[in-house]
Amino acid sequence: MKTLITNIEIIDAAGRRPGKILIEDGKIKKVYKEKGLVRVEFDEEIDGGGYALLPGFIDMHCHLRDPGFEYKETMETGMKAALKGGFTSLVAMANTKPIIDNPGDLKKNRMKASELDLCQLIQVSALTRNFGEDDMVDFDSLRPFTNVFSNDGVSILREDIMIKGLEASTVYDFILLTHCQPETSLVKRDIELLEKVGGHLHVCHISKKDTLEAIGLAKDKGLDITCEVTPHHLFASAMEYKVNPPFRTYPDRRALIEGIKDGVIDMFGTDHAPHSEEDKKKGAPGIDNFEIAFSMYYTVFEQNGIKLEKLSEMLSEGPAKRLGLKAGLIKERYPADLVLVDLNWEGKINPKEFISKSKNNPFGGETLKGKILMTIVKGNVKYDDYRSTI
Amino acid sequence: MLKGRHLIEPGDFQIEEIESIMELADNIITNPKGYSLVCKGKLLASLFYEPSTRTRFSFEAAMLRLGGEIIGFDDPNNSSVSKGESLGDTIRTIECYSDIAVIRHPREGTARLVSKFAKEMPIINAGDGGHEHPTQTLTDLLTIRKYKGGCDNHVVGVCGDLLFGRTIHSLVKTLNRYHGITFIFISPKELKMPENILSQLNPECYQETTNLDEVIGDLDILYMSRVQRERFVSEEEYLRLKDYYILDKKKMRKAKTDMIVMHPLPRVNEIATEVDDDPRAVYFKQAKCGMYVRMALIAKLLGVEEDND
Numbered sequence: 001m002k003t004l005i006t007n008i009e010i011i012d013a014a015g016r017r018p019g020k021i022l023i024e025d026g027k028i029k030k031v032y033k034e035k036g037l038v039r040v041e042f043d044e045e046i047d048g049g050g051y052a053l054l055p056g057f058i059d060m061h062c063h064l065r066d067p068g069f070e071y072k073e074t075m076e077t078g079m080k081a082a083l084k085g086g087f088t089s090l091v092a093m094a095n096t097k098p099i100i101d102n103p104g105d106l107k108k109n110r111m112k113a114s115e116l117d118l119c120q121l122i123q124v125s126a127l128t129r130n131f132g133e134d135d136m137v138d139f140d141s142l143r144p145f146t147n148v149f150s151n152d153g154v155s156i157l158r159e160d161i162m163i164k165g166l167e168a169s170t171v172y173d174f175i176l177l178t179h180c181q182p183e184t185s186l187v188k189r190d191i192e193l194l195e196k197v198g199g200h201l202h203v204c205h206i207s208k209k210d211t212l213e214a215i216g217l218a219k220d221k222g223l224d225i226t227c228e229v230t231p232h233h234l235f236a237s238a239m240e241y242k243v244n245p246p247f248r249t250y251p252d253r254r255a256l257i258e259g260i261k262d263g264v265i266d267m268f269g270t271d272h273a274p275h276s277e278e279d280k281k282k283g284a285p286g287i288d289n290f291e292i293a294f295s296m297y298y299t300v301f302e303q304n305g306i307k308l309e310k311l312s313e314m315l316s317e318g319p320a321k322r323l324g325l326k327a328g329l330i331k332e333r334y335p336a337d338l339v340l341v342d343l344n345w346e347g348k349i350n351p352k353e354f355i356s357k358s359k360n361n362p363f364g365g366e367t368l369k370g371k372i373l374m375t376i377v378k379g380n381v382k383y384d385d386y387r388s389t390i
Numbered sequence: 391m392l393k394g395r396h397l398i399e400p401g402d403f404q405i406e407e408i409e410s411i412m413e414l415a416d417n418i419i420t421n422p423k424g425y426s427l428v429c430k431g432k433l434l435a436s437l438f439y440e441p442s443t444r445t446r447f448s449f450e451a452a453m454l455r456l457g458g459e460i461i462g463f464d465d466p467n468n469s470s471v472s473k474g475e476s477l478g479d480t481i482r483t484i485e486c487y488s489d490i491a492v493i494r495h496p497r498e499g500t501a502r503l504v505s506k507f508a509k510e511m512p513i514i515n516a517g518d519g520g521h522e523h524p525t526q527t528l529t530d531l532l533t534i535r536k537y538k539g540g541c542d543n544h545v546v547g548v549c550g551d552l553l554f555g556r557t558i559h560s561l562v563k564t565l566n567r568y569h570g571i572t573f574i575f576i577s578p579k580e581l582k583m584p585e586n587i588l589s590q591l592n593p594e595c596y597q598e599t600t601n602l603d604e605v606i607g608d609l610d611i612l613y614m615s616r617v618q619r620e621r622f623v624s625e626e627e628y629l630r631l632k633d634y635y636i637l638d639k640k641k642m643r644k645a646k647t648d649m650i651v652m653h654p655l656p657r658v659n660e661i662a663t664e665v666d667d668d669p670r671a672v673y674f675k676q677a678k679c680g681m682y683v684r685m686a687l688i689a690k691l692l693g694v695e696e697d698n699d
Contacts, residue, residue, distance in 0.1 A: 063699050095699070133391055153699055154391060157406040182413035186406060242424030244699060246417045273699035282457075283428035286699040 001043050002029070003379060008048030008340070012055050012330045013313035021053070023336040026378035031332055048340055049386070051373060054312050055328050056088025056337030057294065058319040060228045061152070061177075061204055061269030063286070064090070066112070067105075068097025073274040073357045075109070078290070079118035081356035082272075083383035085290040086372040088337035089120040089327070091269075091319070093152045101126035103141045110145065118382055120337075122323060124148045127156070127165050127176065136164055143172045147324060150177035152204060153244075155186060162190060166199030175322060177202045183245055184210040191218040194225060202322060203227040205271050207245040209255035216264045226322050228269035229256050231296035232287055232363075241362040243273075244285040257304050260314065267318030268297060274358030288358045292349050294341070295368035302369055308343075336379040340386060345371035393693030396505040396513045399522040400564040408531065408564070414695055415532050415679075415686035422455070425685065428694045429458030435488040436462030437480070438516070439495040444655070445516050445525070448677070449492050452684035456694075461488060481507040490692055492516045512691035520556050526654055527560040528687060529680035534611060536679060537650045537672050543570035545608055549635050550576075550615035550660055552583040557654045558615055559587055566591055574609065576602045578631055581617070602635050606645045612637070614653045614660050614673075638662040645670070652676060 003023040010019045010031070018034035022042065032038050059082065066075040073081075082090055092109070094100035100109065106123055113121035125142045129135040131154045142149075149165070156162045156178060169176040176199060180186035187203055191214060194201050206212060206227050218225050232243060237253040259265040270293045273286025289296070294315070301311050320328030327335050346369050351361040373386035392407055400408070418425045434453040438446050441464060450460050477495075481504050484491055491508070493501055494516040501515035501522070517523040534541050546565060548558055552575055562583070565571050573596040575583045582598065599605055606612065614637055619628050637651065642665055653661060653673040665671050689695040 093699070131391070155406075155410060157391070157404060157410060159404075159406075182406075182409040185409050189406065238420075240421050240423065242421055246421065271699060281427060282430060283425050283694075285424070 001025075001379070002041065003044045003046060004038070004040065004042040005046045005048055005053065005338070007050055008053040009050070010330050011052050011308050011312055012328075013309055013317040014329060014331075015309060021330065023379045026336055026380075028330060028332055028334050028336050031330060046374075046387075052308075052341045052343050053330065054086070054339045054341055055316040055330050055334075056339055056375065056377065057086045057315040058089040058091070058323070058325070058328060059087045059270050059272070059290075060091050060202075060267050060319045060322070061230075062090050062092055062272040062290070063095065063274065064092045065274060066096060066109070071357075072276055072279065075112055075121075076116055076118070077355065077357040078272070078274070079113075079116060080383075081290040081354060082119050083375045083377070084355055084372060084385075085292070086294050086339040086341065086375055087119060087290060088339070088375065088377045089122060089325070091122045091124060091148060091323070094124045094126045094150065095131070095153045099126050099130050100124070101129050101137045103145060106142060106145050119377065122146070122148060124150050124152070124177065127151045128161060133158055133161060136161075136168065139168050139172045143174060147174045148177060149174050150179070150204070152177060152179045155179055155181045157186070159189065159193065162193055163197055166193055166197050166201065169199040169201070173200075175200045175202050177204050179204050181245060183208050184214065187211050188214050191215070191223065191225065194218070194223050195221065199224065201225045205230045205233065205245060205269055206265070207233045207248045207252060207256070209252045212255055212259045212264055216259075219264065226266040227264070228267045229260070229265050230269060230271045231289055231293045234300045235296045235363070239362060241287070242283060242285045243287050257300065260310065261306060266314070266322065268293070268314045274356055275360045276358055277360070280360045286360065287362065288351070288354065288356050288360045290356060291354050292361070292363065292368060294372060295349070295370045296363070298343070298370035299368045336376060338376040339372060340374040342371045342373055343369070345369065347371070392690040394510060394512055395691060396508070397524050397687065397691070398502045398505055398513070398515045400524045400527045400560055402524075405567050408528070411528060411683065411686045411690055412532055412535050414690060415682045416535075418685050419682050425456060425689065427457035428689055429453065429456035429692060432458040432490070432692055432694070433488040434458055434460050434462075434688065435484045435491040436460055436464070437484070437491060437493045438462070438464040439466050439493070439500075441465070442494055442517065444677075445494065448680045449514075449516065449684055452681050452688055455681070456685055456689060458688070477504055478507045485509060485511045490514070490688060495519070514687065514691070520554060522560055523557050524560060525680070525684055525687065526557045527564050528683045529676060530557070530561050530613070530652060530654070531564065532679040532683040533652060533672055533676045534650075537675075538610060541565065541568045544610040545572045545574065547574045547576055547602075547605060547609040547612045548583075548615070549602055549612060549637075551581045551617045552577040552615075553581040555615045558613065561613065562587060563590060566595075571595065573597075574599060574605050576600070576605065576635065578635075580627070580631060602637070603641060603644070606641055609645065609649050612645070612649060612651050614651060614657070616654075616656065616658055616660060636660055636662060637665055639664050639668075642668055642670070
């Protein structure tokens with residue numbers, strides 16, 4: 001099956017250019033410059049209508065709630081919501097029920113994802129058994145199935161556990177993701193340990209100016225550390241809505257935007273965290289945001305005059321690089337994970353219209369820019385709000 | 391992880407764990423609504439074997455503001471204790487009903503002892519004799535964090551009864567685990583900081599003096615304490631020493647403009663009431679911090695704020 005996508009502006013971390021692309025066997029077979037005729041056989045043509053085509057987004061951080069909390073979200077509803085938001089790959093956290101801390105449960109989730117055939121799942125494993133403080137997980141048996149380990153949601157307060165985790169990240173060559181609360185002091189401690197024992201560290205959803213400064217210094221020293229930021233911490237400050245980490249001050253938010261410009265922040269992670277209305281009332285922290293994450297990022301970028309190439313880098317190439325995936329660019333032989341976007345769309349968002357099973361999102365009524373028209377995973381159209389409405 | 395743990399003395403928690411409680415307290419302060427139901431359906435047993443209205447109210451208000459409920463007593467004469475029931479039996483029974491317990495007891499070491507009988511129920515020590523009062527320490531730390539931006543790099547003056555003041559001992563031991571803390575201990579010779587505390591400190595990080603006036607200009611934090619009548623052997627000695635170190639407007643003029651004055655309360659006359667309106671006086675704000683930090687502590691020990699996203 002060969003698909004030709006025409007009449008598009010290609011935008012990725014490498015630049016913006018008009019073009020056409022040919023997809024074959026789930027991969028980008030050929031990227032054509034727009035000028036000049038394309039003499040090629042194809043089975044299907046998608047006329048991009050002059051809209052922007054970006055590499056599929058890779059979400060470095062989300063909660064799919066499956067298994068165990070299917071009343072909040074299932075893998076299917078989560079992935080469908082993600083596709084609506086332009087995400088083609090998802091790094092899903094391990095705080096399910098049971099907690100994913102063994103190869104059996106991890107393989108089950110991978111199997112479920114491949115049967116659903118929606119997004120690509122990168123399933124995180126817990127770092128310690130049951131997120132506890134007694135035993136590390138069995139890296140030998142888990143590492144063949146994932147290269148991402150994290151106790152996300154539970155901060156690693158004990159130094160000895162952090163040291164073991166960092167050491168294992170070198171020995172088994174994986175990325176250790178940390179959720180740090182208290183943020184700055186724990187990140188600083190982890191950086192000290194990283195300098196001492198080495199390892200591959202990725203700091204989840206940073207939210208404070210001081211944290212950013214500490215990570216900037218660590219990068220200057222040449223340590224292997226990356227970090228991500230969520231759409232909501234970029235978009236708003238001092239909001240009374242419970243999320244972890246909490247909404248910070250306006251200066252913190254400004255610092256995060258500067259951190260993107262000067263390259264200290266490597267990528268985005270939505271921290272999509274669906275909760276039922278009842279759980280939210282009881283104080284569960286988190287925001288359901290797959291479906292508007294791109295528009296939030298893009299709106300902030302527009303307001304601050306940051307280029308679209310940078311946006312694509314943070315949504316696709318950045319996480320791909322960190323995860324060791326050959327993906328995240330519109331380039332020959334790369335997977336045909338693609339998103340067609342209307343960059344001129346502007347409108348109010350309504351969480352009630354979410355596909356996601358939960359609707360916990362405080363930004364209803366906000367005006368955002370940019371809309372996902374179509375999402376393609378490995379050459380197959382998985383979300384289509386474009387041709388279906390023509 | 392703090393879920394299911396006991397807090398008998400501040401040393402039971404690592405600094406990172408203490409800081410995680412502080413951060414949660416910060417979050418509760420900025421977004422109290424978000425936490426008003428996190429303990430719904432949970433029960434706190436409040437076991438006060440000696441009266442302490444202030445501490446008890448603080449704990450009970452904390453639990454209620456988290457959406458939880460309370461059972462307990464503040465007069466052991468009205469409970470089975472008066473029938474001669476052992477503490478161990480009381481705790482075992484109470485564990486059948488409640489999710490967490492707060493205990494205050496006049497005898498030193500009681501809280502630790504009691505915690506050994508509780509299988510899964512976290513125990514919080516709300517003061518055991520002259521021994522420890524860890525939630526007062528957490529209160530002090532939160533106050534310092536809130537009004538001085540953090541607990542590192544301060545010159546801390548501690549003034550008053552340093553010999554018997556258990557809140558002071560706990561605070562000094564805990565602050566000593568932070569970075570860049572210098573202590574100045576200000577007391578009459580008779581009420582000096584005891585050797586067992588001093589021996590835990592780096593000699594370069596503290597100095598002792600009998601004169602508050604001379605050192606007040608160097609301080610970032612001044613922690614005042616009451617000269618407690620009940621700690622003295624004789625009434626004469628109490629009367630002789632109690633007014634030794636009184637903080638007034640005149641002394642405050644010599645202090646830094648951003649120094650804060652703390653006091654665990656109740657005060658007698660060691661801080662003149664004329665100081666109360668000084669913006670540097672944060673002792674009445676400390677009480678509010680105390681409730682918030684207890685909310686954070688309860689939430690952490692019950693694990694309702696551990697499983698986040």
